[in-house]
Structures are given as structure tokens and as C-alpha cells.
Amino acid sequence: MTTPVTTASTNQLDEREVVLRATGIRKRFGPVEVLKGVDLTVLRGEVMCIIGPSGSGKSTLLRSLNHLEEIDGGKVELDGDLVGYRQRGHRYVTLPEKQLAAQRARIGMVFQSFNLFPHMTVLQNVVEAPVGVLKQPVADAKANAMRLLERVGLAAKANNYPRQLSGGQQQRVAIARALAMKPRLMLFDEPTSALDPELVGEVLEVMKALARDGLTMVVVTHEMGFAREVADSLLFMDGGVVVERGHPRDVLLNPQMPRTKDFLSRVL
Amino acid sequence: MNAAVSTPSRPTETKDDVRVAHRQHPGWWVLVVFVALCLAGLVKMLVTNPNLQWDVVADYFFSTRILRGLVVTLELTVLAMFFGILLGILTAVMRLSPIRILSSVAWAYTWFFRGTPLLVQIIFWYNLAALFPTIDLGIPLIGPTLWSGDANVVITPFVAALLGLALNEGAYMSEIVRGGIVSVDQGQHEAAVALGMRNSRVMRRIVLPQAMRVIVPPTGNQVIGMLKSTALVSVTSTSELLYTTQQIYNQNFQTIPLLIVASLWYLIVTSVLSVIQYYIERRYARGGRRELPLTPWQRLQRTFVGLRGRVQAAPAGRA
Numbered sequence: 001m002t003t004p005v006t007t008a009s010t011n012q013l014d015e016r017e018v019v020l021r022a023t024g025i026r027k028r029f030g031p032v033e034v035l036k037g038v039d040l041t042v043l044r045g046e047v048m049c050i051i052g053p054s055g056s057g058k059s060t061l062l063r064s065l066n067h068l069e070e071i072d073g074g075k076v077e078l079d080g081d082l083v084g085y086r087q088r089g090h091r092y093v094t095l096p097e098k099q100l101a102a103q104r105a106r107i108g109m110v111f112q113s114f115n116l117f118p119h120m121t122v123l124q125n126v127v128e129a130p131v132g133v134l135k136q137p138v139a140d141a142k143a144n145a146m147r148l149l150e151r152v153g154l155a156a157k158a159n160n161y162p163r164q165l166s167g168g169q170q171q172r173v174a175i176a177r178a179l180a181m182k183p184r185l186m187l188f189d190e191p192t193s194a195l196d197p198e199l200v201g202e203v204l205e206v207m208k209a210l211a212r213d214g215l216t217m218v219v220v221t222h223e224m225g226f227a228r229e230v231a232d233s234l235l236f237m238d239g240g241v242v243v244e245r246g247h248p249r250d251v252l253l254n255p256q257m258p259r260t261k262d263f264l265s266r267v268l
Numbered sequence: 269m270n271a272a273v274s275t276p277s278r279p280t281e282t283k284d285d286v287r288v289a290h291r292q293h294p295g296w297w298v299l300v301v302f303v304a305l306c307l308a309g310l311v312k313m314l315v316t317n318p319n320l321q322w323d324v325v326a327d328y329f330f331s332t333r334i335l336r337g338l339v340v341t342l343e344l345t346v347l348a349m350f351f352g353i354l355l356g357i358l359t360a361v362m363r364l365s366p367i368r369i370l371s372s373v374a375w376a377y378t379w380f381f382r383g384t385p386l387l388v389q390i391i392f393w394y395n396l397a398a399l400f401p402t403i404d405l406g407i408p409l410i411g412p413t414l415w416s417g418d419a420n421v422v423i424t425p426f427v428a429a430l431l432g433l434a435l436n437e438g439a440y441m442s443e444i445v446r447g448g449i450v451s452v453d454q455g456q457h458e459a460a461v462a463l464g465m466r467n468s469r470v471m472r473r474i475v476l477p478q479a480m481r482v483i484v485p486p487t488g489n490q491v492i493g494m495l496k497s498t499a500l501v502s503v504t505s506t507s508e509l510l511y512t513t514q515q516i517y518n519q520n521f522q523t524i525p526l527l528i529v530a531s532l533w534y535l536i537v538t539s540v541l542s543v544i545q546y547y548i549e550r551r552y553a554r555g556g557r558r559e560l561p562l563t564p565w566q567r568l569q570r571t572f573v574g575l576r577g578r579v580q581a582a583p584a585g586r587a
Contacts, residue, residue, distance in 0.1 A: 068458055097466055105464025115459035119477050119552075129463035132473065174459075238542060 016043040019079060019185050019216050020065065026073030027060055034060050036240040037074065042185060045214045049227040049242040049248065052237035053263055058220045061237070062187050065218065066107040067100060078106060079184065105133050108178030112193050114170040116162040118178070122149065123158040126177045134181065141180070149175040152206050168199030172206055186218035192223060224268060228252055236260045324525035328516065328534070337512030338533055344426075344498045344508060348433035349491055355434065357442025361471065363446055375441065379437035387500050390432035394504040396423050429501040429508075437494060444486045448479030480552040488545035492538050509533060 020042040027035040034057040042048055050058045050245075052184045058254055063069040069086035075092070076083040082102055085092035095103070117125050126145035130136045138142075152172035162170050171191055178186055188207070192200040204226050211217060211230045221227060225246050227234055234248040236255075244251055244260045251267075255261045314320065328334055357551035380390070396403075397419035406413040423431075452475050460470040502511035509530050517526040550563070562570065 049348075066462060068462065101461070101464050101466045103464075104462055107462070109462040111455060111459060113455050115453075115455040117456065117459070117474055117478075127462075128473065129465060132469055133464045177463070 006025050015046060018042070019046075020076070021073065022065060022076045022219070024062075025061060025064055025071055026075065027057075027064060027069060027071050028152075033069075034240050035064070037215075038237075038240075038242055040235065040242070043215060044216055045213075046232045047211045047217045047219065047230050048233045048235065049231040050218065050220045050235045050237060051222070051224070051227060051263075052235075052243075053176070056237040057072050058241040059189055060239045062189050062218060062220050065187060066109060068109075072096070078103060079241045101133070105181055106184045108181055108183035110171070110174050110178055110186065110188045110191050112190040114158055114162070114167070114174045114194070116170055116174055118162050121159050122160055122165070122173050125162070125173060126180050129177070130180050145180055148179050149173070151209075152176045153178075156221070165195035166199060168202045171195065171203045173212075175203075175206055177256065179210075185218065186210070188217060188219040188221070190220050190222065192221070206218060222267070224264075236263065238263065319524060320466065320528065321522065321525040324522050325528050325532075328526060328529050333512050333516065334509070334533070335530060337507055337509040338537075340426075340507055340511040340512075341498050342496065342537070344429060344506075345491065345495045346500075347430055348437055349494055351430070351434035352437025352489070352490075352494075355438025356445045357476075359438060359442040359448060360445035363442065364449060370542060378442050381436050382443075386432065386436045387498060389505070390429060390500055390504060391425065391435055393428040393431045394425065395429065425501075425504045425506045429498075429504055429506045433494065433497060434503070437490065440490060441487070444483055444490070445479070447453055448481075448483035449475055452478045453480045456464050477552070481549075484545070484549050484552055488541070488548075491545075492541055495541070496534060540553045 003101070010063065018041055020040075022038060022040045025035050026033065032174055038057075038061055040048070040061075050061065052058050064071045065083070067076075070084070071130060081103070082092070084095055084100060086095055086181045087093075094100075116122075117128065120128065123142065123145055125191065126148060127138070127141045130141040130144065131138055146155055146158065149158055152175055153170055154169055154176070157165060157169065157173075162173065175186075175191075191207070192203050195203065200223070207217070207219070207226070208230050219226075219231070231248045234251045235242050236244045236251060236257075236259075238259050244257045246253060251260065252264065255264055359374040359377055362370040363378075365371050365374075400419050402423055403417050403419050404413045405415040449471075456474055456478065457470055460474045461467075465473070498508050499510040501508055502514060505511060507515075513526045513530040517523045549562075
């Protein structure tokens with residue numbers, strides 16, 4: 001049934017090393033349990049898209065992967081290291097701030113609302129963490145930042161302030177800022193949801209190029225076209241659980257679960 | 269009536285050459301005349317009232333004693349604000365800390381120093397020797413004494429004044445700084461932390477610089493307020509501007525002219541501080557708007573250029 005080409009590429013994917021593994025993630029906000037035991041595995045070079053209705057817990061899941069949300073159960077491992085916690089006997093103890101920061105430096109994150117630092121120029125935004133956290137020499141960090149800005153097509157705006165840029169441009173700077181830390185993987189939290197429709201394309205183009213270059217990415221998105229075209233795997237979440245997962249072609253074109261069918265019939 | 273309002277907006281024009289005419293406000297001119305009359309009356313009084321004794325004002329304005337008092341006033345203002353701002357930042361960060369004991373201590377500090385009159389605090393520090401003849405530094409009840417001194421020697425009038433002003437100021441600055449920190453979008457903190465920055469760095473590099481936009485304007489008010497609060501210190505016989513003035517008029521009974529001397533100096537320093545505040549606010553507005561507001565000097569230049577442009581364009585416009 002499947003073509004030999006597909007089989008080969010799937011096998012190739014399976015042989016790659018595991019970058020991130022989440023097991024049984026649980027999270028509650030007061031009385032509401034927003035994550036009810038979620039598992040996921042991200043391989044090196046994989047692009048994983050997470051879709052689902054609002055309130056399904058997909059953003060919370062993403063934010064728990066770099067410990068922006070503390071979790072109430074389960075564990076996240078980055079390259080085999082427990083994220084956010086240290087095991088002591090049968091208990092997980094929160095890591096000291098310094099080690100937590102070091103772990104977060106290995107995971108890039110792009111937010112829905114860009115969150116560029118408005119008091120710094122575009123170049124300063126990109127250079128800030130490599131110099132301040134990784135202690136790179138300023139000249140090297142600047143040269144690297146300019147290469148990254150070139151890559152997202154914004155080298156000409158290096159000395160502008162974020163508010164002087166369009167939403168799409170700001171988001172591309174935010175991507176460059178995250179890339180400057182040379183992260184093991186990148187998390188994208190609905191990166192195009194706050195953009196005017198005509199600006200969505202330029203951000204997706206940059207993300208597609210990153211995917212082609214082999215960057216490991218986990219993307220929470222409403223862009224079904226992007227998911228179909230770029231993702232290696234797709235997760236459909238609803239009510240705090242993963243309802244269905246698989247290759248995007250299978251999930252989007254031939255969903256098995258009624259909840260997936262229902263959701264897709266409304267968004268496609 | 270309607271005709272009077274609408275006439276200026278109808279110059280001879282072709283149909284597709286419609287111009288915007290600003291609305292006229294004839295009523296404003298009545299107000300201008302009224303204010304001008306009030307000002308003229310004030311000036312006449314200032315010039316003709318002999319009790320003001322401008323010659324005495326002129327004699328004392330640059331006198332060494334007055335200038336020395338002014339220097340002490342400025343020293344007190346600068347030092348009290350410096351320590352007040354440091355204390356304010358420290359207690360604001362403590363207040364927002366998730367660590368309960370830190371936030372409680374910070375809360376108690378602001379509660380006490382905002383809750384008692386500044387004048388009372390100054391008098392209290394001045395009379396500290398009556399309460400504690402010697403001052404010991406160390407851990408209370410259990411620890412060894414690290415340092416000890418005679419209160420009468422350590423707490424000079426100047427030190428008492430500084431303690432009173434700075435500790436009180438710290439409590440107010442704490443609330444101002446806290447308001448500034450809280451005003452910064454939570455997303456900024458998240459973005460910085462996600463990049464691997466530690467909390468102290470996030471505060472220093474990301475949050476505080478943005479909070480400054482909210483912190484600077486009320487802090488400017490505080491500096492100006494502090495300049496005048498230093499006058500309270502005259503009760504501790506610290507020779508600042510007001511106390512010096514009082515000493516002089518107690519000898520020569522020229523009360524009004526000497527109070528004018530002091531007031532003029534307070535006004536001059538306040539004006540200078542306002543200008544400084546303007547430029548500091550402008551600096552921290554970076555990134556806040558798409559373009560920086562013009563400095564008054566730039567605005568003056570632009571007005572001048574604009575006027576010249578209009579004068580040159582006028583004949584062509586009328587033709």
C-alpha cells in the first residue's frame with residue numbers, strides 16, 4: 001500500500017536520536033485538569049505539529065516542555081536529562097534556577113505575541129542572550145546575529161526598534177533571536193495567530209526553510225496547510241489528551257476518531 | 269453668528285482644490301485678555317509694593333551664607349534620593365518576591381514609613397541619642413557586637429536629616445518601582461527566561477529598563493518634592509537653605525525679602541530639575557513610540573522654519 005519511498009524515509013526518521021521525550025504529562029489549573037497524561041517523542045530533525053481546538057491544552061503542553069509551566073505529573077526529558085526537576089529517591093525536586101536557565105537555553109521558543117524586547121534594537125534583541133547567557137564575544141555574536149537576520153530577510157532592519165516593524169517582521173526577528181542560541185529544538189506557540197492574514201505567509205516561509213535545513217521543531221498551529229506540507233508528524237489534541245497522531249497526510253485526509261473528523265470538518 | 273464662524277474657511281478655490289480650515293475660537297481671545305490683565309496686575313504689584321524690598325533680596329541672593337545653605341539643601345536632596353531610590357528598588361523587588369519572608373519585611377517597611385509623618389521621623393532620628401545612648405551593630409540578642417559607637421557622635425544633625433529623608437523616600441519609591449515592574453508585560457519575562465536568562469539578569473536587562481518609562485515621571489515629582497521636604501530639616505538645626513534664611517532674618521528682621529530669596533532659589537532648582545526630567549523621560553521612551561518626541565529646541569527650530577515657509581508661500585497663495 002505505501003510506496004517504497006515513504007517507507008524508507010520513515011525508517012530513516014526512526015533511526016534518528018530522540019531529542020525530547022515527554023511521558024504522562026499532567027497539569028491542572030485549580031480544579032481544571034488541562035493535561036491528562038500526554039506522551040510525545042521528538043526525533044532529531046523532526047517537525048511535529050500540534051493542532052486542536054482552543055482550550056485543548058496544546059499551548060500548555062508546549063510551555064511545559066521548557067518548564068514555563070510547572071507540571072503536576074509525568075516527566076520531560078531533553079537529550080535524556082530531566083527538564084525542570086531532579087530525581088531524589090521517589091520524588092522530583094525543582095532544579096535550582098541556574099540549572100533551569102541552562103536547560104532553557106538549549107530550547108528555543110517563539111511566542112504568539114512575539115515578545116521582542118521593545119527597548120532594544122533588532123540587533124540588540126538577537127545579541128542579548130548569546131552575549132549575556134552564553135558569554136559569546138560581542139563581535140562574534142553580532143556577526144552571527146547579522147547572518148541570522150539575513151536568513152530571515154531582515155538584515156536591513158538591524159538598527160530599527162521592534163515597534164517600527166510589522167507583525168510579520170517582528171515574528172521573524174523573534175525566530176532569529178531564538179536561533180541565535182543554537183537550540184537543540186525550537187518550540188513555536190501559534191506563531192502566526194496574531195498576524196494579519198497577508199503577513200502569515202512570510203513567517204511560514206521562514207519556518208519552512210528552517211524545516212528544510214533540518215531544525216527540530218514542535219509547532220502549535222492552526223495552519224493546516226503548513227502542517228500538511230512541512231510536518232513529519234501531527235498530533236491532534238482535545239480535552240487535555242492526544243486524540244490522534246500520525247503522519248499529517250493520514251490524520252488530515254483520513255482521520256479515524258470522530259472528534260478529529262468533527263474538528264477537521266470545521267477548520268478545513 | 270454662523271456667518272462669522274464660516275467666512276474664513278471659504279477662500280476662492282476651484283472645486284478639486286479643497287483645503288482644511290482650522291476652526292476659529294473667538295471666545296479664547298477673551299480669556300487671553302483676562303489672563304494678560306491678571307499678569308499685568310501681578311507685575312505692577314511686584315514692582316511698586318515697597319514691602320517686598322527688592323534691594324534686600326538682591327543683597328542676599330548671592331551671599332555666601334545663602335549659597336552655602338543651598339549647597340547643603342542640594343546635598344541632602346541628592347543623597348536622600350540616591351539612598352531612597354536604592355532602598356525603593358530593593359524593597360520593590362523583595363515585595364514581589366515569591367519568598368514570603370522577604371515580601372513581608374518589605375511590606376512592613378513601607379507600612380511603617382508611609383504611615384508616620386516625615387517631620388516626626390526627622391525629629392525622632394535627631395533625638396535618637398535619648399533613646400539609645402550607644403549604637404551597636406550585630407545580630408540582635410544572640411550575636412557578637414561587630415561595631416559600637418556613641419549615638420551623639422554618630423547621629424549628627426546632617427545624618428539624622430539624611431536618615432529621616434532617605435528612609436521615608438525609600439518607602440514611597442518602593443511603591444513607584446513596584447508599579448513600574450508590574451506594568452511590564454508578563455510575556456517579556458517569559459521570553460527572557462525562555463532564552464535561558466536568570467531572574468536577576470531578566471530584572472536588570474529586560475524588566476527594569478522597561479519599567480523606567482513608568483517609574484521616571486513620578487520619580488521626577490519625588491525629587492522635586494524632596495528638594496522642598498529638605499526644608500523640614502530646619503527643625504534639626506541643619507544649616508540648609510531655609511534654616512540659613514531663618515537665621516539671617518532672626519538677626520535683621522527682613523523676613524519677607526529673605527523668604528523671597530529662598531523661594532526664588534527653590535524655584536530655580538525645581539525648574540532645572542524639570543528640564544533634566546524631560547530629557548531622562550525622552551531617553552526611556554526609546555522603542556515606546558515609532559518616533560521620539562522633539563526636544564523643545566527642535567520644536568522651536570521647526571516652528572521657525574514653518575513660519576518662514578508660510579511667509580514665503582503667502583504671496584503665491586493669494587494670487
